[in-house]
Amino acid sequence: MEFGSTEYLPYLLYGTGIFGPNAAPITPKSAKMLAWQNGGPSGPPWIFAKSVKGMIWPGKLDEIKTNMKQGFKDGIARYK
Numbered sequence: 001m002e003f004g005s006t007e008y009l010p011y012l013l014y015g016t017g018i019f020g021p022n023a024a025p026i027t028p029k030s031a032k033m034l035a036w037q038n039g040g041p042s043g044p045p046w047i048f049a050k051s052v053k054g055m056i057w058p059g060k061l062d063e064i065k066t067n068m069k070q071g072f073k074d075g076i077a078r079y080k
Contacts, residue, residue, distance in 0.1 A: 017054015025051040 017026045028034050033048045 011055065013057060015055055015057035017052060019054050019056040026054050027051045 011020075014020055018024065026034070027050070033050060034052060035046055035048050038045055038047055
């Protein structure tokens with residue numbers, strides 16, 4: 001799948017794994033382990049896992065950031 005592919009878009013919009021619509025970890029369907037190549041220059045060339053949490057969608061990150069800012073402001077207001 002190419003980075004610019006429209007097939008990739010729902011995963012960016014709605015998240016994957018525990019952060020996505022199914023709210024469940026990503027596990028292999030027909031193998032014992034998930035495996036993918038490490039894209040970085042350091043570390044192991046391959047990474048293996050029985051499951052992964054998934055990817056949070058950017059809109060959720062904005063919501064979390066807003067809630068954290070409001071919580072911080074509320075905390076400061078209590079001690080003024």
